[in-house]
Amino acid sequence: MAHIFDEKMMKKLDSPERRKEMPPLETLKRMGLREGDIAADIGCGIGFFSLSAAQIVGPSGRVYAFDISEAMLEELTSRAKKEGILNLEALLSTQYEFPVKAEAVDFCLISNVLHEVDERKRLLEAINHMLRPGGKLAIIEWKKLKMEQGPPPEVRISQDELESLLGDCGFAVSGKGDISEKFYWVSAIKG
Numbered sequence: 001m002a003h004i005f006d007e008k009m010m011k012k013l014d015s016p017e018r019r020k021e022m023p024p025l026e027t028l029k030r031m032g033l034r035e036g037d038i039a040a041d042i043g044c045g046i047g048f049f050s051l052s053a054a055q056i057v058g059p060s061g062r063v064y065a066f067d068i069s070e071a072m073l074e075e076l077t078s079r080a081k082k083e084g085i086l087n088l089e090a091l092l093s094t095q096y097e098f099p100v101k102a103e104a105v106d107f108c109l110i111s112n113v114l115h116e117v118d119e120r121k122r123l124l125e126a127i128n129h130m131l132r133p134g135g136k137l138a139i140i141e142w143k144k145l146k147m148e149q150g151p152p153p154e155v156r157i158s159q160d161e162l163e164s165l166l167g168d169c170g171f172a173v174s175g176k177g178d179i180s181e182k183f184y185w186v187s188a189i190k191g
Helices: 007-013 016-021 024-030 050-057 070-083 120-130 159-168
Strands: 038-042 062-067 088-092 105-111 131-142 171-178 183-190
Touching (some): 024 050, 038 050, 050 062, 050 088, 062 070, 105 120, 120 159, 131 159, 159 171, 159 183
Parallel strands (some): 062 088, 105 131
Antiparallel strands (some): 131 183, 171 183
């Protein structure tokens, strides 16, 4: 069974330390999110990246924020309302099914979620289905190192493992790098 983040700890998802390590606007732009994109944030939590994505895509774009937790989505909806964000839709999903049309999304983000999923290939296939041809998938994950924070090392996925999995699911790696000492990112194009 995968290690799932406890929703009772949701406030940890948007802390000054996390913003310093992973500045959301800069990180999303580096991974290729652009104005006008239709974006999906899988496992959006309380909107650490979703809210910034809505700013980047602007009024001509849209953000679909998916999570399996109603409590997380309620918090995100409240935050979006307070910030006057109108181009974001918070949607309840399962780990493998998302209420969006096929080939409707230009850019999909999965941040620190893939290690929580038992059937990683099944999730990536579902994302492949929602992305338009040539659409971009951006993944942020914990480095597979022993450290005090984060999930246990044995459930983390290494960058090499991730790149191999993406290839197996029909994606071509288009970019990669370190975000901080703790996190890396990989972007890939739907083939």
